[in-house]
Amino acid sequence: MKRPSLPLVALCLAFSSCHGLNFGQFNQRVIPSRMRYTTPTIPVASIANTLGAGHSPLQEIFQYNQLSYNIPLGAQFENGAYDPSRNVFTGLEVTHDRIFLAVPRLYPGVPSTISYVPRAAIGVIPNPPLEPFPGWDWQSPNGLGGYSANCSGFTSVYRIRADRCNRLWVLDSGLTNSLAGFMPVCNPKMIAFDLSTDQPVRTVVFSRSVLRPSSLLTNLAIDYEGPETDPNCERLVFYITDTAVAGMVVYDLARDQARRVSDLSMYPDPDYGTYTIAGESFSLMDGVIGMALSPARAPSERLLYFQPLATNRVFSVPTSALRDFNAGEGQQLPVTLVGRKSSQGAGLAMDDLGILYFSPVAETAVASYSPATGQQSIITVDNDRLQFAAELRVDDSDGSLWLLSTRFQKYFRNTINLNEINLRVIRIPQELLMNSQGAVGQFGYQLGGVHNVYTRSANVSHYFA
Template structure:
């Protein structure tokens, strides 16, 4: 695909790309329904930013990892149907007894630091707990990483997976997951693909065999040439490896991207699910294309395999279809689309995203009187019908 001009210039010329953004919820800083025994001296809302979410019929689940001290709960819920632009109070999930780490009450059977979550077709929520506190400051591992599965009918734990030592590294940070169900409704036999961002690699879990293994490839690593980011005129540096994941069941393909790169990669899921790789085995990783800038959020349409991604510098959401090659600019807004942490395609064809202004949380430049966090919905069929001049991926 040929590039004839930067995406950011196109965004400034074409109007109407922010008018389709539906701001479902927004906050200056997140607010939690704290139990009476919690002291506000322990809480640092200016350190609390969401990185992952899941949407069910009646709830939105929000993951707020403990990047720094003072994060009240690392997994919470709000009602799905609230007034547009409202700022609902977050409720700890499943309850506050699982979140004592904020007060120094570390219990490894509870939730330590969650980056992302996924629901399966059996109405269960898979929660990936990194086990790492204050990962931006001193990277303190207090518990082994684990997968916890909650039955959303009862909010009770039905399965816990503790990963064996051989699939981890001393600085492992598990940040994202994909649930690959071979047949809908057979959730216990699903494969789970997880990104290790700080010790770059993929961890694969076979739910039927209760076995995990590690996949390595240079494409999982960050590129030092892309470790500097500029969002709305504010720059910062972060050397994060693989974190963005999207799965196409029809193409049997896992798409992935490190944060510090302009590249998007893919690997056949058959290479992931066949079992632990043998020594010196070469993984069949392919370069899908190059983006206009770095990105974090990544999702895919289950109807036509269109990929949705968000180039950070351009404060935009874009699409690319690997089958047809068509590209589109889906949305652009220099204020509302600052650092989308996660994108999710829903069955009605809409795309939901978390807008976080992470650059301000990272640099401690948050202004508590400004809107810093948003849940945004992009309706179906938004964006250009012709994509040849959108210059999104090449």
């Protein structure tokens, strides 16, 4: 299906950060002259109509004041095993029958770090309890039995991914209390589960040679080297973010080999280490976290898009460079600066048309950008329901965009009000993603306005100029 042409208009017509500027002034002051008037603009009246009530494409699938869990009859949480003010989800995967949610142990009091909700609950229960996956016996060290380091189970999971062979890959960081003491408990690992039986079928424990003492593995992207008809999905390559010690772990499943890569583009930018969301600010110097793979035209041509949390920039790198196991750790990666956003963000997603989706946190928006054409759009703005999009996922079955929205700033600052809605699972249908001519667009810095190839350099200002 062909995506309609998207207009390019000024973001400050919608966002309060540009008070006092009209559209012409914005063009002169903010948009570099070589970028001006490259595509049609929307009249101000049209934008005002777009921002009216009743036009939001957001479908709230589930909403929670606080996360609750389905515990066995007669069981109860041990003292300190459950603190609702410390349970915030960061990871999402959507399958044909379940919605999987990862709740990392950022603080003590998280009983289950990976759970699911049946899709059958959609439209029936607005806040269904979470069912631990694959069961309570996997939820160490803070499950029903309280604190016990059982490294055969899960320690703390940030994100999960399903492959096309009906397996769920769970990335376990191996540490707890990452925002309250940073406590390593077990070696980081990945475990694959057959979703037809919920039984583990593969375990990968990462060697210390690709880790650092403070490594924090938070996200994974799955690349397919084999043909789509490969019944076993054994020719997989995983790209895994190390957010605390900026870099990536690349793991080849067929060869059972791992390597570590790093680049200055994966580091946090100190100028963007403070975030302001809905009037509340916090600081967090997190490195690379968001990732999205370009469509699989051919494995050698794929790009991995990525961004640190503490930056306003999006980068890309050819996956062929990441998969070069003959290169050493000092390899100079051919990283490209794709462009700048209006503010920071965590999640990235890309659909099969090559459209990149992201959520700038300060603007509480969902946006899209086409690297191929330079076209961009703000799909929607919602100051209440889009305060921090921790995860964005495209459902390959229907092209819809799913996201996790949380009031993460309040969890971080311990100002959460459990009488309000704080966590949402949201879906945007494909037709509303594609029919975005009426949405406001154009960021303060144009994505795609600058295309440079960066390599490792001792001059940090090479990146942050």
